[in-house]
Amino acid sequence: MISVEDALDHVSRQTVNRRSSKRKVEEATGCILATDIKAPIHIPIFDNSAMDGYALGSAGRSFTLVGEVAAGVNPEEVLKPGEAVRIFTGAKVPEGTYAVVMQEKVVAKEGEITLEEDVVEGANVRKAGEEIHEGDVVFQQGHLLNAATAGLLYTLGITAVEVYKPPRVGLMVTGNELVTPGEPLGAGQIYESNGGMLKVALEMAGVTNIQVRQVKDDLETTRATVAELLHTVDILLVSGGISVGDYDFVKQSLEANGVEEVFYKVKQKPGKPLYFGKHESSYVFALPGNPASSLNCFYVYVRPLIENYLGVKSSRQFEEAVLSHAHEVKGDRPVFYRSKLAKGQIEILGKQSSSMLHSFALGNALVYLQPGSYPKGASVPYIAY
Numbered sequence: 001m002i003s004v005e006d007a008l009d010h011v012s013r014q015t016v017n018r019r020s021s022k023r024k025v026e027e028a029t030g031c032i033l034a035t036d037i038k039a040p041i042h043i044p045i046f047d048n049s050a051m052d053g054y055a056l057g058s059a060g061r062s063f064t065l066v067g068e069v070a071a072g073v074n075p076e077e078v079l080k081p082g083e084a085v086r087i088f089t090g091a092k093v094p095e096g097t098y099a100v101v102m103q104e105k106v107v108a109k110e111g112e113i114t115l116e117e118d119v120v121e122g123a124n125v126r127k128a129g130e131e132i133h134e135g136d137v138v139f140q141q142g143h144l145l146n147a148a149t150a151g152l153l154y155t156l157g158i159t160a161v162e163v164y165k166p167p168r169v170g171l172m173v174t175g176n177e178l179v180t181p182g183e184p185l186g187a188g189q190i191y192e193s194n195g196g197m198l199k200v201a202l203e204m205a206g207v208t209n210i211q212v213r214q215v216k217d218d219l220e221t222t223r224a225t226v227a228e229l230l231h232t233v234d235i236l237l238v239s240g241g242i243s244v245g246d247y248d249f250v251k252q253s254l255e256a257n258g259v260e261e262v263f264y265k266v267k268q269k270p271g272k273p274l275y276f277g278k279h280e281s282s283y284v285f286a287l288p289g290n291p292a293s294s295l296n297c298f299y300v301y302v303r304p305l306i307e308n309y310l311g312v313k314s315s316r317q318f319e320e321a322v323l324s325h326a327h328e329v330k331g332d333r334p335v336f337y338r339s340k341l342a343k344g345q346i347e348i349l350g351k352q353s354s355s356m357l358h359s360f361a362l363g364n365a366l367v368y369l370q371p372g373s374y375p376k377g378a379s380v381p382y383i384a385y
């Protein structure tokens with residue numbers, strides 16, 4: 001049995017086969033850039049007015065009005081000293097512009113304007129290239145696309161970018177007792193929930209290509225389904241059947257398919273029987289069947305591997321928050337507790353058995369504690385989900 005820290009280290013040290021594809025900007029938010037982006041044009045692209053007012057041809061206090069420039073218009077006349085044109089925010093300033101004065105500081109009368117005070121050269125003119133110069137690297141490979149990134153890409157006239165692709169994931173759900181929700185339940189049967197839950201968690205982590213299979217606890221079917229999925233996915237997730245019961249065939253099936261074990265069994269609660277293995281360029285996680293164990297292992301170990309494919313540099317592992325109450329961790333295994341984090345304070349929720357999902361659903365963080373006593377106010381590590 002290995003420690004949580006060693007298990008996490010094994011997962012984070014894996015080199016993954018990252019692929020990228022070109023995506024429309026509007027479909028790439030939340031993705032990571034696979035290449036640098038260089039500016040094809042200056043931003044602003046031309047000198048333009050920051051105010052509604054007047055473009056002046058020189059310093060001075062009185063000017064003759066010689067025309068008007070609205071946004072979207074290309075002014076053809078060159079402004080001479082003593083001349084001014086009416087101009088609006090965003091409009092291209094005419095050649096010869098000394099400065100722009102806002103209209104509130106001007107008295108306009110019969111084709112003349114008079115200024116209340118002197119203007120500084122270049123005032124209220126947004127210079128071409130003052131924010132971004134043509135050829136500058138605007139975003140480096142590894143940048144996360146957010147709304148502002150989309151806005152700037154559009155400003156630059158860029159409509160598609162190369163981003164990292166999520167891994168292809170296979171999800172094999174095992175268990176004779178499982179019935180698809182919506183179907184009638186027989187005695188001794190329960191509704192299958194891990195498959196749907198993990199699919200949602202995968203989708204929320206950015207995975208779109210998910211193949212789901214449900215198999216009975218039978219060595220041959222389990223082995224054949226592993227074989228089928230292993231060749232078409234980057235990550236194979238298995239739910240259940242990884243413990244030591246007489247109907248737990250997952251480990252045997254993985255071995256029969258040549259999957260090499262990286263680790264099996266982690267000193268943690270929940271999720272002790274977690275298995276992690278490798279087959280050629282694919283990875284396999286066999287997640288313990290207890291629903292909370294499965295999802296806990298997903299957030300702690302699987303999500304960081306997915307993020308590696310997606311090019312996410314710093315995963316959301318272990319931030320610190322303040323415990324809102326005293327707590328004691330009994331036993332000898334470190335524990336991940338479903339908890340509620342709000343305003344920097346974290347509360348460990350009730351009913352933490354690995355078969356129980358309610359606390360998971362009401363919480364938003366997994367507090368990670370070593371055995372021992374923790375006073376109210378202790379700083380504790382957690383993973384947000």
Ligand SMILES: Nc1nc2c(c(=O)[nH]1)N[C@H]1C(S)=C(S)[C@@H](COP(=O)(O)OP(=O)(O)OC[C@H]3O[C@@H](n4cnc5c(N)ncnc54)[C@H](O)[C@@H]3O)O[C@H]1N2
Pocket residue numbers: 173174175177178190191192193194195239240241242243244245248270271272273287288289290291293354355
């Ligand atoms: N003798 C021992 N027994 C068990 C040990 C052990 O060390 N020695 N470990 C326990 C721990 S810890 C866990 S966690 C479970 C993990 O077992 P499996 O991965 O083999 O999972 P299953 O036996 O298939 O199922 C466990 C539990 O979860 C329910 N389940 C499974 N799949 C689903 C699903 N898709 N949807 C809803 N519920 C599911 C299943 O009905 C069982 O109740 O082993 C302990 N036993």
Ligand code: MOO
Pocket residue numbers: 268269270271272273288290293354355
């Ligand atoms: O590890 Mo099991 O997940 O404690 O129930």
